Amino acid sequence: MAYERKVIDISEVEKQLEICRSLRGRICEEGRQPLAMVDTYGCQQNEADSEKLRGYLAEMGCGFTQDEFEADIIVINTCAVREHAEMRVLGNVGALNHSKKNKPRQIIAVCGCMVQQQHMADKVKMSYPVVDLCFGPHELWRFPEHLKRYLDKHKRVFETSQQDGCVIEGMPLKRDGKVKAWLSIMYGCNNFCTYCVVPYVRGRERSRQPEDIIREARQLVEEGYKDITLLGQNVNSYGKDLGLDVDFADLIRMINDIPGDFLIRFMTSHPKDATEKLFKTMAECEKCAHQLHLPVQAGNNTILKRMNRSYTREKYLELVKLARSYMPDLVITTDIIVGFPDESDEQFEDTISLCEEVRYDGMFTFIYSKRVGTPAASMPDPYTRAQKQLHFDKLMDVSNRISGEKHKEYEGKTLRVLVDGTTGKDEYNLSSRTNGGRLVHLKGDESLVGQFVDVEITSSNNWALYGVVKTTP
Ligand code: SAH
Ligand code: SF4
Numbered sequence: 001m002a003y004e005r006k007v008i009d010i011s012e013v014e015k016q017l018e019i020c021r022s023l024r025g026r027i028c029e030e031g032r033q034p035l036a037m038v039d040t041y042g043c044q045q046n047e048a049d050s051e052k053l054r055g056y057l058a059e060m061g062c063g064f065t066q067d068e069f070e071a072d073i074i075v076i077n078t079c080a081v082r083e084h085a086e087m088r089v090l091g092n093v094g095a096l097n098h099s100k101k102n103k104p105r106q107i108i109a110v111c112g113c114m115v116q117q118q119h120m121a122d123k124v125k126m127s128y129p130v131v132d133l134c135f136g137p138h139e140l141w142r143f144p145e146h147l148k149r150y151l152d153k154h155k156r157v158f159e160t161s162q163q164d165g166c167v168i169e170g171m172p173l174k175r176d177g178k179v180k181a182w183l184s185i186m187y188g189c190n191n192f193c194t195y196c197v198v199p200y201v202r203g204r205e206r207s208r209q210p211e212d213i214i215r216e217a218r219q220l221v222e223e224g225y226k227d228i229t230l231l232g233q234n235v236n237s238y239g240k241d242l243g244l245d246v247d248f249a250d251l252i253r254m255i256n257d258i259p260g261d262f263l264i265r266f267m268t269s270h271p272k273d274a275t276e277k278l279f280k281t282m283a284e285c286e287k288c289a290h291q292l293h294l295p296v297q298a299g300n301n302t303i304l305k306r307m308n309r310s311y312t313r314e315k316y317l318e319l320v321k322l323a324r325s326y327m328p329d330l331v332i333t334t335d336i337i338v339g340f341p342d343e344s345d346e347q348f349e350d351t352i353s354l355c356e357e358v359r360y361d362g363m364f365t366f367i368y369s370k371r372v373g374t375p376a377a378s379m380p381d382p383y384t385r386a387q388k389q390l391h392f393d394k395l396m397d398v399s400n401r402i403s404g405e406k407h408k409e410y411e412g413k414t415l416r417v418l419v420d421g422t423t424g425k426d427e428y429n430l431s432s433r434t435n436g437g438r439l440v441h442l443k444g445d446e447s448l449v450g451q452f453v454d455v456e457i458t459s460s461n462n463w464a465l466y467g468v469v470k471t472t473p
Pocket of ligand 2: 189192196197198199233234270
């Protein structure tokens with residue numbers, strides 16, 4: 001695929017930062033600090049993008065709120081992967097009529113993947129007059145410029161240019177929390193699975209330079225972050241566009257070499273690009289979590305082929321075996337789509353049998369959602385929503401049962417976990433994660449947040465483990 005890797009010069013980002021500073025005092029003119037609310041839908045990449053939006057808003061002098069009636073500016077960062085997420089966004093945007101009525105100068109921006117689709121941007125423009133600003137993921141780095149244009153002219157701004165995307169360094173970031181951090185290593189996707197809208201809205205695969213990633217990782221460790229998740233739609237193809245001799249496994253090793261006590265996680269891994277070198281590296285790097293999110297999507301070869309996933313059921317199962325031979329304690333999770341066009345009962349049963357064979361620690365299951373412009377949208381589909389729901393419910397039962405059984409196996413064991421937050425509940429007031437990423441509820445002092453501790457697992461259910469702290473650092 002002919003794609004020229006485009007990098008935005010740092011001076012362009014500096015210009016955006018200057019605009020941020022020029023906007024101080026203009027978002028609310030009542031002589032107080034303006035308040036911003038950023039609402040995020042969808043994947044971790046969107047969470048990471050929202051951290052950049054917050055970075056810009058902080059440069060504009062904003063504080064932050066979760067209350068739409070209090071906010072001077074509201075930014076809704078949307079998702080396009082399934083119709084359900086789009087419907088939720090539109091419902092919530094519609095409801096903002098109330099907050100804007102209360103606060104007529106309130107600025108409302110809608111950004112992200114949903115509005116990168118022209119038909120959705122048009123819908124927002126026509127049917128949601130409450131929205132002042134609308135921009136797709138490729139325009140996020142120019143948010144300050146677009147906001148200034150709106151404030152100068154008081155005319156709605158819609159920016160959803162079609163493009164392959166670029167790599168941008170130097171944007172400010174305001175992270176949520178102090179323990180876990182997202183670190184984007186690449187953007188976009190080249191895989192064009194036939195059901196998926198991501199390659200159309202996020203552009204082509206483009207990797208950040210290893211030195212930029214390492215610098216950011218080093219800074220995170222220095223700031224005390226203990227759990228770093230490397231993000232990309234298909235991290236296993238990291239570096240292919242760079243023309244360097246660095247692949248994803250090499251990148252893990254380079255981050256592992258940074259001194260400090262922290263964990264490296266990553267998502268998502270496409271099975272077609274997962275290599276033995278990756279599993280060997282994960283096993284050898286002591287900071288790399290033994291956790292693999294390896295979406296299979298379906299267990300039947302005809303469906304996999306029609307999804308354009310580029311692997312077979314047999315190849316996938318071999319891959320899982322290989323990964324487990326390097327890491328017997330590997331925690332494996334997956335994504336599954338139920339009700340892909342024309343998926344029969346027998347074909348669905350292949351998904352069930354694959355899940356029984358792999359015994360996933362956790363599964364994210366979705367009912368197929370038709371996406372405008374994707375090849376699957378025009379595939380014939382005789383099955384009803386009710387039939388798909390039956391399959392979905394059956395798969396959920398299998399998923400819950402296996403997770404429950406696997407969680408039971410932890411009972412009585414002592415594990416090292418990272419305490420990552422408080423729950424607000426009395427009995428189990430702390431939440432933590434195992435090396436493999438399983439959720440453990442604990443009781444203990446809040447000062448443990450951000451620390452690795454040994455816990456004994458005392459009980460479990462289908463969704464989580466429960467434990468008591470054995471040793472504190
Ligand atoms: N790049 C990641 C996934 C991104 S989207 C990967 O390939 O693994 C996250 C998940 O949403 C996908 O794994 C898939 O299971 C689901 N998904 C994507 N498009 C969908 C659609 N049209 N309908 C239902 N689920 C979908
Ligand atoms: Fe979508 Fe497939 Fe790309 Fe994942 S790999 S983002 S499912 S096209």
